[in-house]
Amino acid sequence: MTATLTDQVAALMREVAEKAILPRYQSLASSEIIEKAHDDLVTVADRESEVMLADGLARILPEAAIVGEEAAHADSAVMDRRGADLCWIIDPLDGTNNFARGKAPFGIIIALAAGGVTQAGWLWDPLGQRLCHAELGKGAFVNGERIDARPTGEDKPVAAISTVFMDEAQRHEVQRNVAPHFRLVDIPRCAAEQYPRLALGVNDVSVFQRTLAWDHAAGVLWLNEAGGMAARIDGSPYRPDQDGTGLLAAASPSLFEKLAACIP
Template sequence: MSALETAVADLMRDVAAKAIMPRYQSLSAGEIIEKAEDDVVTIADRESEAMLAEGLAKILPEAAIVGEESVHADASVMDRRGADLCWIIDPLDGTNNFAKGKPPFGIIIALAEKGETHAGWLWDPLQDRICFAERGKGAFVNGERIAARETGEDMPVAAISTIFMDEAQRHQVKQNIAPYFQLVDIPRCAAEQYPRLALGVNDVSVFQRTLAWDHAAGVLWLNEAGGRAARLDGSAYRPDQDGTGLLAAASPALWDKLAACIPD
């Protein structure tokens, strides 16, 4: 393990132990704040982000920092994503689950260079699982190199959320995708969904919202594992670019099968 990989992983474990796990299933009503419809933030999110930002600034002082909660407070923070070096932080992925006292949830960190993800970490404190990838060097789970695998089901398993889709998009899913895939519930946690795509639980997924803190690390990790994650038109996902729509799959062949079901 590289010094950088170890330092970030140790920071994530420490922050989870101090800011997140002590509040799991013990949040008071006043510690859960509604940011928007079906979107909440907790005191654990905010404390986690503050601690992560402080720790990451010590690891790479020259890197800009973009955190989910800092962007919520000041949208101009998003402009830092294209910096020479930039940390991208989801301090508590799966907040809705965490606020309800149920899994999954985790921490996601990506390191981008000039708008391209260079390294990514996805930490699940309940499963004691850390997924890590560095561009061009493979994907790992708890230090063991892994290769993405399909479920092997006769009808591939598709984890697709329609929460952020409009009615026309929901109709397209039912009409064009459902006949060829088994539709299953999503975990509402990218730190869990990306591992499901590589570890034989799900075969494909469609993401409507593609925010950098949710996807930069997972896209790199899945691609390094031999799966495929890309924009709907097949172009690479970049955390410094806005937009909607992202397809992810356990293999390039499954990505192609899913893409063929989505109208231009």
């Protein structure tokens, strides 16, 4: 039997995690952790994982362009490939700050886009052995089981809001406008974990300021396919080939609207 695309991608993610990421978990030397920018780390595991993933994905779909986080950091022209007819988008180690400190969560995220529209996405949690995947128009799955997004059901919906990349004024606005209507909780600093939390009854809504394709293309598709809603603040679709800031994600369209009404 021919392996499906998801079978092939999932097998590659597991293999790379086992060879390049998990052996270094809680055993990184200080020389293997580099600060790319303020509060933005890269490790030897990120770089090795990206090379292995890019090689493997090129074998699966040789015709697809590849945009990897670390390659794009080294050469910004890589970002121009996002609108290609077919394009792999790779986050080789999402949650690097956690990983570098020997903490969970962290994961691998891969998306496949065509003409700037995400067609499929995969989020792999190596510690929890959880695969979230979706294909456009075909629903969302966790370890092969189709799922529907569910809110927490709390009287005051739970908001996990990333303020890391907001300025002081933006943080103040969030506190003033969102906090009265939602219960604010910490974020995991890992999109591979945050998107599942929004569909699996842990969190109700999230706000993301920085919206890089490797962090969000797969998760946005997966949450939307689960029946939640992830989009730009004005409700327009998120596209991995477009730059910009500001993204809202919610366990349901009604929760999205409730959150959007709180954003100036």
